Amino acid sequence: MRLTVHLRPNAAYLAILAIGAAAVAYAIVVGSVLVGIPAGVLTLVLGAPVVVSTVCRVPVVAVDERGLRLPLMSVRLAWPDVAGARPGTRLGGRAPRPVLLVFPRDPRAVAGRVRPWLRSEARTNLTRYGTPIVLAAASLDRSLDEIAAAVRHHVEHRDAARGQ
Numbered sequence: 001m002r003l004t005v006h007l008r009p010n011a012a013y014l015a016i017l018a019i020g021a022a023a024v025a026y027a028i029v030v031g032s033v034l035v036g037i038p039a040g041v042l043t044l045v046l047g048a049p050v051v052v053s054t055v056c057r058v059p060v061v062a063v064d065e066r067g068l069r070l071p072l073m074s075v076r077l078a079w080p081d082v083a084g085a086r087p088g089t090r091l092g093g094r095a096p097r098p099v100l101l102v103f104p105r106d107p108r109a110v111a112g113r114v115r116p117w118l119r120s121e122a123r124t125n126l127t128r129y130g131t132p133i134v135l136a137a138a139s140l141d142r143s144l145d146e147i148a149a150a151v152r153h154h155v156e157h158r159d160a161a162r163g164q
Helices: 011-030 031-053 108-113 116-129 144-164
Strands: 003-005 061-064 069-070 076-077 080-088 095-105 135-137
Touching: 003 144, 011 031, 061 144, 069 080, 069 144, 076 108, 080 135, 080 144, 095 108, 108 116, 116 135
Parallel strands: none
Antiparallel strands: 003 061, 061 069, 069 076, 080 095, 095 135
């Protein structure tokens, strides 16, 4: 079972990007460095994943017979390195939100391998959920259930091959 998941920005995400781009344009016209630099940084930080995933077609999650890849996080796990996946709930904000928790066999090592700017979040996830890999449903073009089913399929296939 092969599954590729790309980023699909939601309306709120796109609105924030549009506001950032408008602020950058305003700063250029007016010549305001105090507005331009923060707006440019915000637009770059929020816009880069969208461009990489949608324009360059780099997946957020890729599941295939070799393993699980999360290229934007710089995580690659072969199936022997995946303990499993289960639904979870992210608390905070206005309401609890569903998430998918993917459990590597060595979560601390995975948290240390993620991209440097994501390590703090990975360590927080490790403390809060027991795994550095927490996938939120927002902005993905596949459901968390589809991702979980693909991961379970490969983990069960691996375990059946081992006779477990």
